[in-house]
Amino acid sequence: MAITPACSAVSPLGAIAIGALAGIICALAVGLKYKFGFDDSLDVVGVHLVGGLVGTLLIGFLATDAAPAGVNGVIYGGGFDQLGKQAVGAFAVLFYSLIIAFILAVIIKKTIGFRVGSESEISGIDKALHAESAYELGESGGGGVFAGVGHAARTKTEVE
Structure with a gap:
């Protein structure tokens, strides 16, 4: 994710640096969901939000005028001008996205809701x-290498 915003602005070495840094930072961000207890089963925040921000901000450091974008970042003597532009752009998009997501969340909550009933959760959505x-992982459903594995036994009848 992190190289997407930077692909036309950095050298191959810069791309490797972005990948290495973003990999570490995204892994740490994904780990925070367990610490704070929020539900992000697809790791969207840790991978896409954090990875996109890291990649966008690192353009300000690693951009090189040898790449198609033709600008230099801090490391290549371009000063902090490009980094400032990247930060303004990244946080403008972040706040816009948060506002739109909040509006959509309110609409969904007021109309169809976010959760199904507990009975539907237990039986399977x-x-x-x-x-x-x-x-269908049971005996009649095939399931390839998982044939015969079946479903996990329910541990309790209530969903909290």
């Missing part, structure tokens, strides 16, 4: 909403 299961 695929069955409750689509009247079928996406993955």
Whole structure:
């Protein structure tokens, strides 16, 4: 994710540096969801938000005029001008996205809601909403190498 905003502004060595730094920072960010207890099963915040911000801000440091974008970052003697532009752009997009996401969240909460009932959660959302299961891992459902594994036993009947 982090190289996407920077691909036309950095050298191959800069791309490697961005990948290494972003990999470490994104892994740490993904780990924070467990510490703070928020639900991000696809790691969208840790990978896409943090990775995008890291890549966008690192353009201000690693951009080189030898790349198609033709600007120099701090490391190549371009000063802090490009870094400032990258920071303003990144945080403008971040705040715009937060505002739109908040508005959409309010609309969803007021209309269809975010959660299904606890009975639907227990029986499985695929069955409750689509009247079928996406993955039949039991004996009759095939399942390739997982045939016969079955579903995990339920540990309690209430969903908290």
